[in-house]
Amino acid sequence: MRRLVALLALILALPLAVPVLGQDSLPPAPYAYQQLDDPALEAKAQDLMITLRCLKCQSQSIADSDAPMAGDMRHQVRTRIAAGEDPEEVRAWLVSRYGDYVSYKPHLSSSTWPLFAIPLLVVLVAGFAITRRIKARK
C-alpha cells in the first residue's frame, strides 16, 4: 500500500518535473504587464488583446498568455494604441504579418462567407417547413 502511494505521488509529481527549456531570461517588454495610464486607452487595448491569438500557445489570446512572445505582442498593442492608433489598425497590422489566423474576430471574406450564409439558409428552410406543416394541419 505504501509503495502504491509513493508510486502514485511520483506519477502526480512528474508533470512538475519537466525542465523549463527554451525560455529566455530577459525581463518582459515594458508594456507586457504594465497597463496604460489612461484607463480609456487601456480598455481599448484590453478589448483588442482578448481577440488576438497568441502565436506560441495557439488556443489562448495574448491577454491570457504568459508566453514571452505574447508579452511582446501586448507591448506592441499598448504602445501603438497609446500612440493614437485605432485598435482595428493595430489588428490590420498584425493580420498583414500573420494572416487572418492571428485574429479571433470573425470577418466576412471569400472563404468565410458560408459560415454566415449557411445558418441563415437553415433558418429560412426550417421556417418554410414549419409554416407548411402548420398550414397542412389546419
Added chain:
Amino acid sequence: MRKVRIGLWVLVGIAAFLFGLFAYQLSQPKDEFIKSAMIGQDIPAFDLPAATASRPALSSADLADGKPKLLNIFASWCVPCAAEAPQLAELERAGATIVGVAIRDREEDVDRFLATYGNPFARIGRDDISEVQLSLGSSGVPETFVIDGQGRITYQHIGDIRPEQVSMILEELRKAGA
C-alpha cells in the same frame, strides 16, 4: 408518410457525412506552422543595435545592398537553434551571406552561444522585445528568411534547417539572385 421517410434518410445521410468529415479532419496531423504573410514584400524598416561586440549591428538598409542574404532569427536559449548551427555553417561555406537577429537575448549569452556552436553571421542585431520578429510575421525561433538584393522577402523557412534541407535553402537563395 413515404415522403417523410425519404426526408429522414436524407438527414441521416447529411449527419453521417458530417461525422465522417469531422473524423477525417480530426485524424489529420495539425499544421502548427504559422506562415508569414510578408513573403513577396519588402522587409519592414528596422535598425537594431549589435547583439555582440564581435559583429556589427543590423538594419533593414543592410539587407538591400544588392546581394541576396539569409536572415536567421535565433536565440541563445533556443535548443533547435543549436541543432541547426552545423547547417548554417555549411550554408556559409557554400557562399551564403547570413545575418542574424537574436531574440530576447543578452550579450554574454549570445557570445557563449557563438563560441560553442560557431558564428556564421556577418551581422547580428539584437531584438529585445521581438519587435522585428513580429514585423516579419515570424512566430518562433529559429526561422530563416531569404531576402533578395533589393530587400524583398522571397522565402520563409520555419524551424531548424535540417541537413537534407541545406540544398533547398541554397536553391531558394539562388532563385533570389545569388
